[in-house]
Amino acid sequence: MKWYCVFVFFTGLGFSTVARAQPADPGTCLEKGTVAQNKVVMVSQIATAFTLNALNQFETAQVYSNNMRVNVRSQGGKYRLYVAGELTLPSGVTTPIPLNNFTVTPTVISSNTPNNITLSTPALSGAYQLLTQRSNATNAAGDEYFFTIGLSGMNTYAQAPGNYTLKFHFRLCHY
Amino acid sequence: MRRPRATIPLNFTSDYAIIDMKLSRIIIYFLSISVFLSTEVKSQRYLSTSRTITLYKVLDVSLTNTSAVFDFSALTNYDNGIYKAGMITATVKANVPWKLTLTVSNNTLSPQITPTPMPASVIGIKASSAGTYTNVQNNTPFYVQNNRGLYTVPFDLRALPGFQYETQEYVGDFYFTIAEQ
Numbered sequence: 001m002k003w004y005c006v007f008v009f010f011t012g013l014g015f016s017t018v019a020r021a022q023p024a025d026p027g028t029c030l031e032k033g034t035v036a037q038n039k040v041v042m043v044s045q046i047a048t049a050f051t052l053n054a055l056n057q058f059e060t061a062q063v064y065s066n067n068m069r070v071n072v073r074s075q076g077g078k079y080r081l082y083v084a085g086e087l088t089l090p091s092g093v094t095t096p097i098p099l100n101n102f103t104v105t106p107t108v109i110s111s112n113t114p115n116n117i118t119l120s121t122p123a124l125s126g127a128y129q130l131l132t133q134r135s136n137a138t139n140a141a142g143d144e145y146f147f148t149i150g151l152s153g154m155n156t157y158a159q160a161p162g163n164y165t166l167k168f169h170f171r172l173c174h175y
Numbered sequence: 176m177r178r179p180r181a182t183i184p185l186n187f188t189s190d191y192a193i194i195d196m197k198l199s200r201i202i203i204y205f206l207s208i209s210v211f212l213s214t215e216v217k218s219q220r221y222l223s224t225s226r227t228i229t230l231y232k233v234l235d236v237s238l239t240n241t242s243a244v245f246d247f248s249a250l251t252n253y254d255n256g257i258y259k260a261g262m263i264t265a266t267v268k269a270n271v272p273w274k275l276t277l278t279v280s281n282n283t284l285s286p287q288i289t290p291t292p293m294p295a296s297v298i299g300i301k302a303s304s305a306g307t308y309t310n311v312q313n314n315t316p317f318y319v320q321n322n323r324g325l326y327t328v329p330f331d332l333r334a335l336p337g338f339q340y341e342t343q344e345y346v347g348d349f350y351f352t353i354a355e356q
Contacts, residue, residue, distance in 0.1 A: 055235050
């Protein structure tokens with residue numbers, strides 16, 4: 001029983017360590033209210049693979065429209081939603097795709113007070129970048145967004161062929 | 176004599192039980208922290224999602240040229256040949272190490288009147304940044320190569336036929352082929 005507990009403890013700690021591999025929080029990042037009433041949730045996703053298989057896809061900016069549908073519920077107060085990127089290279093590859101080749105463009109699908117929302121289109125970075133900001137609390141339904149992903153700057157041909165993994169990190173903060 | 180022996184193990188067992196209980200509490204305490212941490216991760220103030228970016232192999236070359244003609248209209252042209260710097264420019268787009276090779280149809284320049292062709296080797300070529308011309312021919316073709324990337328490569332050409340060929344127009348098709356190294 002003792003060893004079982006120890007095993008569960010370290011397993012839990014291991015999971016938590018992996019899951020908490022997030023960029024450092026933005027300067028002001030408060031957490032108000034309960035988790036149930038203040039959360040960011042992925043509602044749906046369209047494509048989880050972006051493929052560049054023809055010359056013109058390297059030459060022109062690629063747009064993955066409405067790629068993610070995300071709900072932000074923030075009944076605890078006004079919020080800011082941040083995004084950051086993390087790229088994993090294919091085995092043996094040393095040149096990354098610059099994170100700032102990717103942009104995230106939010107659009108509001110539904111909100112009880114959309115006029116209180118300010119949108120940004122940040123280029124990705126390893127640090128959190130402001131994506132949306134709302135100047136008051138949401139209702140229980142929250143704000144729903146589409147996120148469109150842009151990819152440009154691939155016409156340098158500096159990156160080797162292969163499968164790169166781009167992880168988007170979103171962070172909900174009160175301010 | 177046996178009673179003390181019996182007592183000692185009992186005490187020991189008792190102490191061990193106390194220690195065991197404390198350890199269990201500690202474990203449960205840390206387990207709770209661990210569960211809390213995991214729960215906080217799932218608190219959904221954070222959200223992560225991944226995309227796979229698949230890049231396929233790309234190899235492309237396009238050509239521009241300032242001129243396509245060597246016009247031998249003066250004796251000095253025959254004596255010295257005609258040199259055209261940057262006559263052809265290749266734009267290479269490749270995300271793998273590449274090699275660009277020049278070959279010529281039939282290894283000759285076709286005569287437009289008489290049946291006797293001119294060997295393609297009367298034409299010399301070099302990358303503008305290089306010093307030495309290479310005669311154009313298919314057996315050991317001229318090439319340039321480099322690592323992945325976007326490149327603009329200008330070529331200088333030279334025509335040096337001498338006085339051996341009949342007066343007429345000679346035409347040749349030059350093929351630049353790009354391949355992965």
